[in-house]
Amino acid sequence: MILPVFSAVLLLIGIIALAGKKNERRLNEQMNAFWERERNANSVRRKPLDDLEELHIPEEFYSFPTDPDAHECSEALRILETLRSERIVNLTGLTNTDLKERYGAANLPELSRCDQNYTSLVRALQMYAEWLSKNTHEAEAIKLLEYALDTRTDVSASWRLLMQLYLSTGRTADADALLERAEKLDSLTAPALRRSLRELREK
Numbered sequence: 001m002i003l004p005v006f007s008a009v010l011l012l013i014g015i016i017a018l019a020g021k022k023n024e025r026r027l028n029e030q031m032n033a034f035w036e037r038e039r040n041a042n043s044v045r046r047k048p049l050d051d052l053e054e055l056h057i058p059e060e061f062y063s064f065p066t067d068p069d070a071h072e073c074s075e076a077l078r079i080l081e082t083l084r085s086e087r088i089v090n091l092t093g094l095t096n097t098d099l100k101e102r103y104g105a106a107n108l109p110e111l112s113r114c115d116q117n118y119t120s121l122v123r124a125l126q127m128y129a130e131w132l133s134k135n136t137h138e139a140e141a142i143k144l145l146e147y148a149l150d151t152r153t154d155v156s157a158s159w160r161l162l163m164q165l166y167l168s169t170g171r172t173a174d175a176d177a178l179l180e181r182a183e184k185l186d187s188l189t190a191p192a193l194r195r196s197l198r199e200l201r202e203k
Contacts, residue, residue: 041100046107055088055118055151064140065132076128079120088121089114090151122153129161138165149181156193163200175201 125148132141145162166175
């Protein structure tokens, strides 16, 4: 019995080693392809940024109810005021290599700022909407969140809060439309978000 078992173990080790070599070769090929693409992207010359889908914060947001003594409200408004004259672009889903290939390596710092501004924007909108909803300004909170979703935000909290506000204000048709909209999302967090929205809708 010892010899057959020993032979089987050797065979298994051989199979594992062979599979490991194949995986290592495949990984090396992928890494080489990545670095080749990165080298090519770094040599792309600067291109115009005219086709960027820039976002502009609606002026009415700056006239919504405020409370300078409420930290989350004042902080959100501070961010929105800072972004008022900034370039804002949602570049979610695009890597630095993608951006360099499309617009040239020299534009990467500007594009990074645009994307950071977008991250700040959706964070501020969520923060401000939470404060508004807690202080009985549901209509204004809904406008902020609807705008956030129109910018294609993937902040799950914004989707959930909007669903809650639609339901609490009797806007069930909008709640159903929001759920349908979530069904079209294609991201890693989308399945969990859809489950969360369905649970809120079915309460």
